[in-house]
Amino acid sequence: MSTAPQDRTDLIRSSRFRAEREASWRQLEALVTRAEKAGVAALGYEAARDLASLYRQAMNALSLARAISMDQALERYLEALCARAYLVVYAPQESIRGVLGRFLTQRVPQTVRRAWPPLLLGFLAMALGVLVGYVLFQQDQSWFFSFVPSGLSDGRAPGASVSYLRDTLFDGGGRDGDTMGVFAAFLFSHNTQIAIFTFALGIFAALPSFVLTFYNGLVLGAFYALFASAGLGYEAFGWLSVHGVTEISAISIACAGGAQLGLAVLQPGHETRRAALRRVGPDAVTLMILAGLMLIVAAGIEGFLRQIVQTTQWRLAIGWGVGGLWLLWVLCGGRAPSGGRG
Structure with missing residues (x-):
């Protein structure tokens, strides 16, 4: 061989x-x-x-x-x-930092602007819930117990004294740094669960997302009405604003993300439902990521700043100031220079 x-x-x-x-x-x-x-x-x-x-x-x-x-x-x-x-x-030569920066500076604000119809509905569902909860409490205070879980009220319920309600608004002196850290982690976990449920349920024809957002508004409206009836409406508004502007916006944005999925199922147009879900999926997930980021910020503010800052004026300034920064970001971010074309 x-x-x-x-x-x-x-x-x-x-x-x-x-x-x-x-x-x-x-x-x-x-x-x-x-x-x-x-x-x-x-x-x-x-x-x-x-x-x-x-x-x-x-x-x-x-x-x-x-x-x-x-x-x-x-x-x-x-x-x-x-x-x-x-x-x-x-292959694209872009670092993780570059990808993350482009996502935050362009992708997120552009997605929010594209999704303004479901976002508007999400905020309206929250606002309507607040209004209904407030009005029903004014008519019959027993509605409070129907809307607000006992674990969330923590003794702040009809029949509580004005002095006790006031003390719950200004209780920062009773928490040390470790306790506030644990509290912030708990709040983030709780609020994230709400946002995830709101987002995930949207695929079922969008309605469950709006119902859950509306229910969160009922809780907020009844809670605020309790303090307003005790003459503490201004103080309670500041107490809620310091973290609530960001937190409520996050839940409404999660609702909008879920609604996009549900609307794609309800009205796929000339596409199949699978194709419609594939088309809106990236935007819906981006909205959920934004909601998660906002909840992290809200938990930090609620767990730390709300306990440290003990004046209503500063609470209002912080809450609405941070809200203004969120709004400025999504309105101005990711836009082409004014002198550019296209």
């Missing part, structure tokens, strides 16, 4: 093939390693030019190695090297 002479011929041919080109492969490998660690921009013009040229040479060598049946170890090496070089040359 003549397999041994043929094997020796193939080995000699592979060795010669590798010896003629190995220097350029090593150079390419070094450039790829540098680019993977520091980015293509760190290579400089000449190194970047060499990278592109050496990558083309390596691809030609890989094609030739496959055509003349070189040994498998050489082919695997070239395939791995060319794959790494391809990602360096053609």
